[in-house]
Amino acid sequence: MRIQQVSVFVENQPGRLESILEVLEEKKISIRALSVSDTAEFGIVRMILEDPELGLVSLRDAGFTSRMDWILSAEIPDVPGGLLKTVAKPLADAGVNLKYCYAYIEQTGGDKAMVVLKVDDIEKAEQILKAL
Amino acid sequence: MIRDPEHEKMPRRELEQLQLERLKVKVREVYEKVPYYRQAFKEKGVTPDHVQTLADLVKLPFTSKLDFRDNYPFGLMAVPHEQVVRIHSSSGTTGKPIIAPYTQGDIDTWAEIMARTLAAGGTTKYDVMQNAYGYGLFTGGLGFHYGAERLGCTVIPTSGGNTKRQILLLQDLETTVITCTPSYALILCETALDMGVDLRETKLRLGFMGAEPWSEQMRKDVEERMGISAINIYGLTEIIGPGVSVECTHKCGMHIAEDHFLVEIINPKSGEQIPYGEEGELVITTLTKEAQPVLRFRTRDIVSLNPEPCECGRTLARMSRVTGRSDDMLIVRGVNVFPSQIESVLLDVEGVEPHYLIVVDRQHQFKSDELEVWIEVSEAVFSDEIQKMEDLEKRLRAEMDSVLGISARIKLVEPRTIARTEGKAKRVVDRSEL
Structure with a gap:
């Protein structure tokens, strides 16, 4: 399944994530998943938002360099080896390169977890995951 | 020490006469040999015949850094290629470097001006000069090198870098004169400190520093930490390299080698000449350069000039430290x-x-x-x-x-x-x- 992700460029400084969260809080947009990647100088905050379009507009208005991308999301069993067997191994076997991924657990407390994936070949990855 | 009293102490009336003679020759030369200048003269409606006095200089077109770029690499050259014996270069405005070709005559003139420069600060043939300006395309290294050889002192051509070895050689070869950028002088001081060497205890007594902006405070620092007298120098690749002007031991402005370079001060906005004592943009015309003579080069450096004779006996006008830039270089x-x-x-x-x-x-x-x-x-x-x-x-x-x-x-x-x-x-x- 494809899902919209909002990413924001931030300088690696105290208080930057806080500013992003304040914007979202003010607009009452909840965050379903979040990951922060960083280098020594800057970072990229990636988020799966309840309302990605409003989130993007609000962050831009607040002056953040932001973008929205369609990326893959897959449901995996919340058991040991779940990510490996359902996602990582099939993609690796097919030669699909994973650029980043992060996971979150759906609120309802079931036995499923969600994983968000950025790959080099989204079409191929999608087919493989669908086929499983 | 005055190496060339005939020129360095020439009465100003005579100097101006010499400048005028040389200017007339150069103006005709570039008009005849450099299409760019011929065109520029045409646009201004002037010919070489319009130059009859030094005051006629204002009728001539300016040359800017942009003109160097537009005529890259050899469009401003006034001699055939076979007469060029060396090419130096520095970075230009938009990626294209400034090209500076020299004839054998230019190299000789430059060596002589640099020998004068070194002597003005007090160097003699008994000195050992460690030349830590970069050797290569940059004019600093070879400019000082040739000048020092012309003067007859010993040259240690260390070029920049390898600072520990610089300190070692400086001690062991009993260097008395150091030539480098002011910022490198500070690196030398710091490295010496790390090595437990007190530069004030060495034979070092004199430094020639320039090629980048530095303040009087920085000079004091360098002088105290190295135990030397630091002499300020000025030059530009477009004109010749180092040697355009240098302080004498009185350190009250840099004497311009006016027998080779004709200077003006202009208002950078209007382009009009202003009196010597006022601050404005320095404009230089080369009077003896062969390979690439330059008319009214706009240096973008803001200075003031003082034509009064100096205590040292030189009649050559003195320029102040560069106090700013008329662009944002x-x-x-x-x-x-x-x-x-x-x-x-x-x-x-x-x-x-x-x-x-x-x-x-x-x-x-x-x-x-x-x-x-x-x-x-x-x-x-x-x-x-x-x-x-x-x-x-x-x-x-x-x-x-x-x-x-x-x-x-x-x-x-x-x-x-x-x-x-x-x-x-x-x-x-x-x-x-x-």
């Missing part, structure tokens, strides 16, 4: 850096808005100047992948390196990190202002 580690160069890189690397800030760190006392370019990340270049952002950073750094000729740190920043100002954006700040 920076000199970092001896290399000219123009904001326009940085802009051109940003425009080339697709999509980057030219919102940038050049941060120069001259505050670190013991390190050479650092150049950092802050670039605001626009949505056009922002990626959700770290790898792509790092690639962007790398590409910008590589482009900057090749265009500027020195390495700059690239810092990607959020929009609006860089203060917007009304009208012309402030493009250059010193670290201490942040």
Whole structure:
């Protein structure tokens, strides 16, 4: 399944994530998943938002360099080896390169977890995951 | 010491007569041999015959850094290629370097002017000169080298860098004169300290420093820490390299080699000549240069001139320290850096808005100047992948390196990190202002 992700460029400084969260809080947009990647100088905050379009507009208005991308999301069993067997191994076997991924657990407390994936070949990855 | 009293102490009336004779010859020469100047004369409606007195200079066209770029590489040359024996170069305004060709005659003239320069600061043939200016395309290294040989002192051609070895040689070979940029002088001081060497205890007594801006305070620092007298020098690749002007031991302004260079001060906005005593842009006409004579070169350096005779006996006019630039050029580690160069890189690397800030760190006392370019990340270049952002950073750094000729740190920043100002954006700040 494809899902919209909002990413924001931030300088690696105290208080930057806080500013992003304040914007979202003010607009009452909840965050379903979040990951922060960083280098020594800057970072990229990636988020799966309840309302990605409003989130993007609000962050831009607040002056953040932001973008929205369609990326893959897959449901995996919340058991040991779940990510490996359902996602990582099939993609690796097919030669699909994973650029980043992060996971979150759906609120309802079931036995499923969600994983968000950025790959080099989204079409191929999608087919493989669908086929499983 | 005055090496060439005939010229250096020439009564000004005679000097002006000599300048006029030489000017007339040069003007005719460039008019006949350099199509660019012939065209420029035509546009101004003048011919060489219009130059009958030194005051007629104002009728002639200016030459700017841009003209060097537009005529790159040999468009301003006035001799056939076979007469060129050497080419030096420095960074230009927009990626193209400034090309400086020399005939054998130019090399001889330059060596003589540099011998005069060294003598003016007190160097004699008994001195041992360690030349830590860069050898190569940069005019500093070879300029001093030839001058020192002409004067007859011993030259140690260390070039820049390898600082520990510099300190070692300086002690063991009993160096008495050091030639380097002021920022490198500070590096030498610091390295010596680390090595437990007190430079004041060595034979070092004299330094010739320039090629980048430095203050009186910095001179005092260098003089105290090295136990030397530091002499300020001035020169430009477009004109000849070092040797255009130098302080005498009285250190009350730099004597211009006026028998070779005719100087004017102009209002940088109107282009009109202003009196010597007032601050304005220095304009130089070469009177003896063969390979690439230059008429009315706009240096962009803001100075004032003093034509009064000096206590040292020289009649050659003195110029003040460069107090500013009429454009926003920076000199970092001896290399000219123009904001326009940085802009051109940003425009080339697709999509980057030219919102940038050049941060120069001259505050670190013991390190050479650092150049950092802050670039605001626009949505056009922002990626959700770290790898792509790092690639962007790398590409910008590589482009900057090749265009500027020195390495700059690239810092990607959020929009609006860089203060917007009304009208012309402030493009250059010193670290201490942040």
